[in-house]
Amino acid sequence: xxxxxxxxxxxxxxxxxxxxxxxxxxxxxxxxxxxxxxxxxxxxxxxxxxxxxxxxxxxxxxxxxxxxxxxxxxxxxxxxxxxxxxxxxxxxxxxxxxxxxxx
Numbered sequence: 001x002x003x004x005x006x007x008x009x010x011x012x013x014x015x016x017x018x019x020x021x022x023x024x025x026x027x028x029x030x031x032x033x034x035x036x037x038x039x040x041x042x043x044x045x046x047x048x049x050x051x052x053x054x055x056x057x058x059x060x061x062x063x064x065x066x067x068x069x070x071x072x073x074x075x076x077x078x079x080x081x082x083x084x085x086x087x088x089x090x091x092x093x094x095x096x097x098x099x100x101x102x103x
Contacts, residue, residue, distance in 0.1 A: 006082070008047050010089040014078075017092045021076070040092065043072050047080060047087045067091075 018040060026033035047070070057069040057079055067079040067090065079091040 003049075004085065006048050006051055006085050006087045008044055008087045008089065010044060014089045014092050021092065021094055040072055040076060040078070043070060044078060044089055047089070051080065051082050051087045071095075 018037070022033050022037045025036055051068065054068045054070045056065050057067040057077075058064065067081055070078040070080070072078060075095045077091075077093040077095050078089055079093065080087050080089045082088075
């Protein structure tokens with residue numbers, strides 16, 4: 001059971017969100033942007049193993065126990081759902097911004 005592999009599916013919305021963050025970062029520092037993209041991709045890939053290891057995203061305006069949250073160094077929050085043996089990455093948020101629009 002412990003070495004079960006999950007399939008990770010990144011939504012188009014999450015890809016667009018990541019693209020926006022990376023482009024913004026690239027305006028300041030291209031190398032940092034490349035490194036950050038790689039870091040985010042590696043982190044999302046790591047969800048193939050034990051995606052339950054991250055806590056639920058608990059906010060008043062979110063359905064309880066729906067999304068897990070994975071915090072990526074400094075600013076990014078990846079929100080994902082686990083259904084059977086698939087991990088669905090729905091959002092990649094920049095924690096420096098307010099995310100009440102998720103409501």
